[in-house]
Amino acid sequence: MIGIGSFFFKYRNVVFIFLYLTLFLPSPAIADPVSEGWITVAVGLLISLCGQLVRGATIGMSYIIRGGRDGRVYAEGLVTEGIFSHARNPLYIGNILMLLGMGILANSLLFVLVVMPFFCFIYQSIVLAEEAFLRNKFGENYDLYCKDTNRWMLRLQGIGKTFRSMRFNWKRWIVKEYNTLFIWLTAMVLLFFFRYPAFVPSGEHEKHMLLMVMVGCLSIGYVFVRWNKKRGPWRDVN
Template sequence: MIAIGNFFFKYRNFLFIFLYLALFIPSPKVFRPEALGTAYYLWPIVLGLLITVSGQLIRGLTIGLAYIVRGGRDKKVYADKLVTEGVFNHCRNPLYVGNILMLLGVGILSNSLLFLAVFMPLFLFIYQAIVLAEENFLRKKFGADFSAYCSRVNRWLIKFNGLGQTMKSMRFNAKRWVLKEYNTQYVWLAGIVLLLLLNYPEVTRGDTGLRNTLLTVALVVVTALYLFVRYLKKSGKMVD
């Protein structure tokens, strides 16, 4: 598993591109009108948005309180120090938990049985392998400190006890959240817009012209915000 994790660590960014494209593969539906009635589409929309937004909130809170560099070095797992503060004091992999919830949420929003039954389990397997590879590196580098950290903090389940106190004791860096997340936010929001307007004609009551107009406007707005933040970052006018 560690060897598999090291392999996928190199290509994990391409993994997300592949999984987002998989959302649009034709598939049998999970939520169907014959089972839930004419308002069946509200189930995947509401449930999917709640889950995916919760994932983004977890990522935002984690990055805003205590950022951890997950990029590695030379496409290999690497860490300068052991980060245990912020949300990392309540879960060893809160960023990955956020990613899982974000992807699960858009999977439900896509109403794709194929995605939820095949691609999500594959994604979870790959993430488990990556985490095991990271833990192997951290255990070798930080030894007893990492072992002690593992003994008191869960790998996946977030311990909410004391989280409020953690938030009060630290300063939330909103700029860092925006600067580190704008790429992820853009792909995520654009994906949500596409899924809502392409998969659910009920949203515009079957009006294709209105759907196309809303789709265009939403994508233009999201892209403009993305380019604006990118400009602020690259120009040095916005730093964390």
């Protein structure tokens, strides 16, 4: 599993883009999009938003540098504060919730029953590879950390104290998360237009115009953040 995890870690960005694209594949529906569409919209949005809140809180309070180096698992230090004191993999928990919510929002039984288990298998493999690296690098300190925190279950006990004891860095959240936010929000807009015609204007011209405006606004926001990160005042945000 560690070897599989190392492989998926190296190519995870490409794999995850393809997983997002499967949201738009034809699939049996979870619920009738006309009479029960509000259920999949409400549940999907709630679960997906919870995932982003977990990711946002994790990044905004105590960011972990574990993006890899040369396509391999890498970590500069052992981060155990913030949301990492409540779960060992809060960013991955957030990703799973976000994607599960998107699958429900897409009203795709194929995605929920087939793609999501594969997605979870990928993450389990990556986590095992990361744990092997961290245990080898940090030894007993990492073992003690593992005894106090769950791998996948987010412990809510004491989370209020964690929030009160740390300052949320909103700039870091935006700078580190803007790629994920752009893909997430763009996919959400497209799903509404393609899966829920009752939620958008009925006229083709109005529908296309609204779609272009919404995607255009997201694109402008993406370019704005990217420029500020690369050349503007947010270059040194960590």
